[in-house]
Amino acid sequence: MEKRTEAEQENSTSEENTEIFENPGEGLEKATFAAGCFWGIEEAFRQVKGVVATAVGYSGGHFKRPSYEQVCTLDTGHAEAVRVIFDPEIVSYKTLLDVFWKIHDPTTKDRQGPDVGRQYRSVIFYHSEEQKAAALASKEELERAGAFKNPIVTEIVPVSEFYMAEDYHQQYFEKKGFLQNIFRSFKK
DSSP states (O other), X not given: OOOOOGGGTTOOOOXXXXXXXXXXXXXXXXXXXXXXXXXHHHHHHHTSTXXXXXXXXXXXXXXXXXXXXHHHTTOSOOEEEEEEEEOTTTSOHHHHHHHHHHSSOTTSTTEETTEESGGGOEEEEESSXXXXXXXXXXXXXXXXXXXSSSOOOOEEEEOOOOEEOOGGXXXXXXXXXXXXXXXXHHHO
């Protein structure tokens, strides 16, 4: 698969084009993060130049093909996660890590804001030893700098099976016009 053009980067995730999230193609890489409710996390990564596609799903659990309702029961062990396909010639994995640390509180265990439960935990799912090393170095750098008042509780673990979330969860904010409402409120 060739790199996608700007016009192709609309990030549709219907059933027929989910292949890119497992096999991104030549020159592209994948990253997977969990940082609370996946709707906002996905939208933040979609704004990064060099991100070709995003999808929300479930990872880190022990149950095959879980539904949203099953993940919410806390019995599956999955986290709400975001799969990011990116062009490393445009955006580095380190930059994606920087975004990850900024868009959530990595010091709260199994919680982000009002969302509480193991499915909302902070996780970096690495796809290679290089990603693992970069994630560990990034975390250590933040800890040394005292970037957060409390200790970082983010898990850094090998990627496990990624199950796509239901279609209505994909690009949720965009579908609901949430961002347009925010931008309109700034204009007032």
